[in-house]
Amino acid sequence: MTVLTKQLHSDRQAPPRHPWKHLATRWIKKQLFPTPFQSCLSLTTLVLLLWFIPFALDWLLFSATFVGDSKADCVGDGACWLPVTQRIELFVYGFYPDTEIWRVNIAFGLAASILPVLYLKQVDRRWVLGYLIVLPFLMWWLLKGGAGLSEVSSTKFAGILVTIFLGVIGMLFALPIGILLALGRRSKKPAIKLLSVLYIELVRSVPVITLLFMASLMIQLFFPEGMTIDIFLRVLIVLIMFTAAYMAETIRGGLQGISSGQFEAAEALGFSYWKTMGLIILPQVLRNTIPPLLTQFIGLFKETTLVVVVGVLDVVGIAMSTTSAPEWLGLEHEVYLFLALFFFIICFTLSHYARHLEKQMEKSRL
Amino acid sequence: MNNISLIKKCATFSVLSVGIGIALIGTAQAGLLEDVKTRDTLRCGVSSDKAGFSYLTDNGEWSGMDVDLCRSVAAAVLGEASKVDFVVTTAKNRFTALASGEIDVLSRATTWTASRDANLGADFTTPWFYDGQGVMTHANFGVSSIEDLDGAVFCLSPGTTSEQNLEDYFGRRNMNYSTVVIEKSTELYNAFQRGRCDAITNDMSGLASRRTQFADPDAFTLLPEAISKEPLGAYVPQGDAQWRDIVTWTAFSLMNAEELNVTSENVDEMRDDTENPNVARLLGTEGHIGERFGLDDAWAYQAIKQVGNYKEIFNRNVGPDTPLNFERGLNRLWNEGGILYAAPIR
Numbered sequence: 018m019t020v021l022t023k024q025l026h027s028d029r030q031a032p033p034r035h036p037w038k039h040l041a042t043r044w045i046k047k048q049l050f051p052t053p054f055q056s057c058l059s060l061t062t063l064v065l066l067l068w069f070i071p072f073a074l075d076w077l078l079f080s081a082t083f084v085g086d087s088k089a090d091c092v093g094d095g096a097c098w099l100p101v102t103q104r105i106e107l108f109v110y111g112f113y114p115d116t117e118i119w120r121v122n123i124a125f126g127l128a129a130s131i132l133p134v135l136y137l138k139q140v141d142r143r144w145v146l147g148y149l150i151v152l153p154f155l156m157w158w159l160l161k162g163g164a165g166l167s168e169v170s171s172t173k174f175a176g177i178l179v180t181i182f183l184g185v186i187g188m189l190f191a192l193p194i195g196i197l198l199a200l201g202r203r204s205k206k207p208a209i210k211l212l213s214v215l216y217i218e219l220v221r222s223v224p225v226i227t228l229l230f231m232a233s234l235m236i237q238l239f240f241p242e243g244m245t246i247d248i249f250l251r252v253l254i255v256l257i258m259f260t261a262a263y264m265a266e267t268i269r270g271g272l273q274g275i276s277s278g279q280f281e282a283a284e285a286l287g288f289s290y291w292k293t294m295g296l297i298i299l300p301q302v303l304r305n306t307i308p309p310l311l312t313q314f315i316g317l318f319k320e321t322t323l324v325v326v327v328g329v330l331d332v333v334g335i336a337m338s339t340t341s342a343p344e345w346l347g348l349e350h351e352v353y354l355f356l357a358l359f360f361f362i363i364c365f366t367l368s369h370y371a372r373h374l375e376k377q378m379e380k381s382r383l
Numbered sequence: 384m385n386n387i388s389l390i391k392k393c394a395t396f397s398v399l400s401v402g403i404g405i406a407l408i409g410t411a412q413a414g415l416l417e418d419v420k421t422r423d424t425l426r427c428g429v430s431s432d433k434a435g436f437s438y439l440t441d442n443g444e445w446s447g448m449d450v451d452l453c454r455s456v457a458a459a460v461l462g463e464a465s466k467v468d469f470v471v472t473t474a475k476n477r478f479t480a481l482a483s484g485e486i487d488v489l490s491r492a493t494t495w496t497a498s499r500d501a502n503l504g505a506d507f508t509t510p511w512f513y514d515g516q517g518v519m520t521h522a523n524f525g526v527s528s529i530e531d532l533d534g535a536v537f538c539l540s541p542g543t544t545s546e547q548n549l550e551d552y553f554g555r556r557n558m559n560y561s562t563v564v565i566e567k568s569t570e571l572y573n574a575f576q577r578g579r580c581d582a583i584t585n586d587m588s589g590l591a592s593r594r595t596q597f598a599d600p601d602a603f604t605l606l607p608e609a610i611s612k613e614p615l616g617a618y619v620p621q622g623d624a625q626w627r628d629i630v631t632w633t634a635f636s637l638m639n640a641e642e643l644n645v646t647s648e649n650v651d652e653m654r655d656d657t658e659n660p661n662v663a664r665l666l667g668t669e670g671h672i673g674e675r676f677g678l679d680d681a682w683a684y685q686a687i688k689q690v691g692n693y694k695e696i697f698n699r700n701v702g703p704d705t706p707l708n709f710e711r712g713l714n715r716l717w718n719e720g721g722i723l724y725a726a727p728i729r
Contacts, residue, residue, distance in 0.1 A: 087385055132709060233476045237482075245484055328480075330471050341434045342438045343706040346595075
């Protein structure tokens with residue numbers, strides 16, 4: 018006790034010359050070495066990290082091969098990134114015709130621009146909504162063609178293109194359906210309520226992979242002979258229906274969070290049901306549910322990788338094909354690390370963004 | 384509040400109808416040959432990750448034995464080997480895709496078995512690659528036959544037909560074995576290399592290609608016997624005899640071309656200047672065989688010219704100059720010690 022007071026006392030008398038240094042020492046003492054046991058753990062972890070990081074960096078970067086044409090060029094002890102660098106176009110654009118790649122780039126750009134648009138406060142919300150409604154159709158038109166653009170068969174779709182396409186279009190189509198389902202579940206009409214509840218619970222209680230198998234194996238058998246729906250579209254519809262059910266629950270949560278005073282006030286003003294919902298309730302609900310919806314998007318984005326089991330070549334499909342190409346056999350680690358990095362970057366950015374939005378909302382609420 | 388259900392119905396309906404409208408591919412009932420000609424593309428079901436059979440090259444081209452079979456059918460039917468849309472199928476959905484008309488040909492290293500031919504709405508064409516289940520073991524055991532492996536430990540992946548075949552083989556001979564079961568094939572082969580098990584069993588082609596990737600390939604031997612027959616080849620939808628003939632005879636024409644020494648390089652010379660009536664019939668200068676299939680007389684000429692004969696296809700995809708380095712083995716011509724016996728074109 019006396020020692021401590023003495024120390025504090027002396028601290029106060031002579032402020033340290035390097036305050037950040039002082040802070041760092043204090044932080045280290047407090048966070049890493051508060052008790053002997055924790056000190057032990059910290060030390061072990063540090064030693065392990067010190068041993069592992071140089072080793073990992075060396076393998077990943079310093080001794081790794083980035084330039085070359087074939088496996089024979091990978092002479093160092095490090096990673097051989099050539100299957101990724103040599104195939105980067107395949108990974109990103111799949112089999113999309115070379116001359117039409119600009120369409121994919123525009124579509125990617127449009128999809129990425131959702132994030133800043135959600136963030137900007139100056140932009141009128143109706144524009145944002147309009148953009149979100151138009152975007153999936155626009156992306157569809159850009160990528161599939163028709164109406165002035167040359168048509169591209171969906172057998173040409175592969176790689177990151179598929180992942181982004183399924184993720185973004187799936188999400189944006191699922192949103193309106195999810196809103197309707199959420200409203201339906203809270204509806205006072207028993208038939209609508211029952212149907213919505215049935216749908217939501219049924220879809221939520223079945224794993225998405227089962228639905229994908231159904232889309233891939235069963236749906237075709239119900240159609241008349243000769244009639245086929247593109248596997249790509251079937252998979253997209255499954256993902257939309259699946260996400261819509263989950264989204265309905267998120268939005269229902271948001272709806273329950275709106276105080277009943279809002280409904281009563283709207284009723285007192287003589288607003289109809291749709292006006293109440295459209296002008297008063299939903300804007301608040303959507304604003305509050307953007308972060309959980311973004312989290313859901315992350316989920317959907319990762320779920321798109323399941324389509325590989327029904328023969329749609331998304332980025333994982335291309336990776337698996339790469340690891341089994343004779344010229345790159347045995348380089349699974351590098352290819353799967355690349356995949357991990359790709360998903361980490363996108364999902365981490367998004368979750369960070371969701372957290373940021375949440376904080377912004379907390380602030381504006383105060 | 385009927386509005387809700389109305390709007391919901393509208394929404395569902397419009398989503399569905401837009402979707403169907405975009406993707407509906409109406410096909411006439413006239414037979415697959417007519418369909419393919421009208422569409423001007425062959426839709427071919429392949430696998431996306433079988434080295435040497437169907438896989439992707441760096442610039443996104445499809446490549447492999449199975450892929451080349453599709454290309455030669457496209458060349459024979461449409462005159463252009465590039466007019467193929469490759470549809471990726473999985474082991475589970477391949478037959479559904481064929482039965483529902485999503486693909487015209489299934490060329491995916493699929494074994495010809497009685498139950499598949501009988502049940503699945505599919506007809507087999509002809510074997511395109513003879514494979515068999517083999518056994519690989521450590522060279523220092525000095526073992527030369529599977530019969531010597533009584534009591535050995537096998538590395539296996541769970542739930543495959545290879546497990547069943549092994550059980551059949553050992554059970555019949557009253558021999559014992561034990562297993563180490565590992566799900567992922569990479570780990571399976573690593574375990575075998577480290578000596579976790581004495582032997583490993585899989586398709587011979589698969590074993591051979593894996594061995595080339597080992598750190599020390601010479602430390603392992605591939606035993607000569609096959610414990611199961613695996614004739615791989617293309618399937619077509621059931622009940623279209625004309626289409627089945629076309630795919631079968633396209634494959635035969637490439638094998639006959641090897642037999643007659645017709646290659647993609649000398650095919651023009653051979654066509655213009657040949658004394659051999661077999662070559663003349665194959666290349667369509669005599670006999671009008673193609674016409675009888677509903678094709679151009681130059682059907683086989685196009686396939687050979689654009690894709691190559693069987694030997695060229697084999698060597699390009701799995702032969703000694705590739706990392707896979709397969710033996711021709713059973714897939715040699717019948718007159719060179721193999722069992723590749725294509726019916727004559729006349």
